[in-house]
Amino acid sequence: MKRVYILLLGLMLGTSACETDLDQTPPNIANSDSLTDFTGVLNAAYFYQLASVTPMAVMGDFRADNAKMIEPPYTEFDIFSGNNLTQMNEQFFRPFYAAMYKSILSANNVILNSKNATQVGEAKFLRALSYFKLVRVFGDVSVNLKALPIVSDYPSFARQPAADVYNNVIIPDLIDAKAVLSPTRSTIGRATKYAAQGLLGKVYMQMGNPLLAEPELAAVVNAAASPGSSDATKFALKTTYAGIFGSANDLNSEILFATQISSSIRDEYAAVSASNFWTWYLGIDTKSISPVDPSLVTAYNTNPGDLRKTTNIQVSGANIISPKYPSSSGPNQDWIELRLADIILLYAEALNENTNAGGANSVAILNRLDYIRSRAGLASLSLSTAPTQAAVRAAILKERRLELAFEGQRWFDLVRTNTVSAEMGATIDSKYYVFPIPISEITASDNIITQNEAYK
Secondary structure, three states: OOOOOOOOOOOOOOOOOOOOHHHOOOOOOOOHHHOOOOHHHHHHHHHHHHHHHHHHHHHHHHOOOOEOOOOOOHHHHHOOOOOOHHHHHHHHHHHHHHHHHHHHHHHHHHHHHOOOHHHHHHHHHHHHHHHHHHHHHHOOEOOOOOOOOOOOOHHHHOOEOHHHHHHHHHHHHHHHHHHHOOOOOOOOOOOOHHHHHHHHHHHHHHOOOHHHHHHHHHHHHHHOOOOOOOOOOOOOOOOOOHHHOOHHHOOOOOEEEEEOOOOOOOOOOOOOOOOOHHHHHHOOOHHHOOOEOHHHHHHHHOOOOOOHHHHHOEEEOOEEEOOOOOOOOHHHOOEEEEEHHHHHHHHHHHHHHHOOOOOHHHHHHHHOOHHHHHHOOOOOOOOOOOOOHHHHHHHHHHHHHHHOOOOOOHHHHHHHOOOHHHHHOOOOOHHHHOOOOOHHHHHHOOOOOOOOHHHO
């Protein structure tokens, strides 16, 4: 049976209209003075990640050139000139924002009160993951590191610079987490040393610091077993691409960390049952019955024989959908937050940025992609196709698009590599690189929390 970490008595998720999501105690958290076992509180921090899944999928792929909307006002995801994404506040941004701060509050309680070092390490990983998601989506965000809600201290709501959130919260939390968590692969979905280390490398790459990212990513890559290994204590690349996805493959050897989903548990995004990210890619939602962007089809077609295409793209009548998350698995398939192929590609990217690429250096870097490409039925990249550092950089970005399509990665890759305009084929102002702060949060904070420039 799938284990989703949740307190059965903690599903009363209603909120008051007069309070900000920073000003809530998750209802499954008792007074910390009366607790000696923080297992349930930690499980709540895991649980609240559920409501981030569908918003992250939509923001990561539909804002980018992988997927598209066809129904107004959702078509605003493809518009970058005076667009008003605030119309989607209640559907995407508010549930995401609320859930991340509830996860953070739960994690804070564990970090500040639990005597169990492993619990504290897991809580720091989850707090870092939550703030990482918030910063990538909104830029500057409010920070709360207290075990109790901020009751009326409105100045504490003020948004902190993204760089400060990275340097003062996310990075220290991940450094602490990797120091205490187990290096053994978790088969029940808990955070581990290498999940923390992989996420730390990803954070450094998002910050544009490949020098600090390289050793973290290298440690994860070097700790992996050979592809297809039967050693259950280690993670390893799967031998087939299709074997990564769907509920039958949840928590497989390639997964460093996933948010576990069960059809029996509702979250703050899906009011009735589990998060429905998979329906968006399958074209089940009328907002996007043909979600696959034609440019992604073209990208696969320039790689003749790419086996990933049949997993990621399917023509269904007049519509192009993605069967990556099978309808037969429905709302029981996990959302992959971090997998080994992602880390390998980031490692190759960091090496390219840190090396005077060209000649033998470029070959060595491109060789890092060999197993990923071989699994996809493709030959190794060579100097003839990527002879310079810039060409290797472009090759890796393309590989990330084809490998990680419909995993909520594309938009954030374009932003961090400063290739939004080049890849989207239009000049796009950087003010659109982030999304709107929920209006309810701005109002509840007495305007201490401010709106991002593009949505004022």
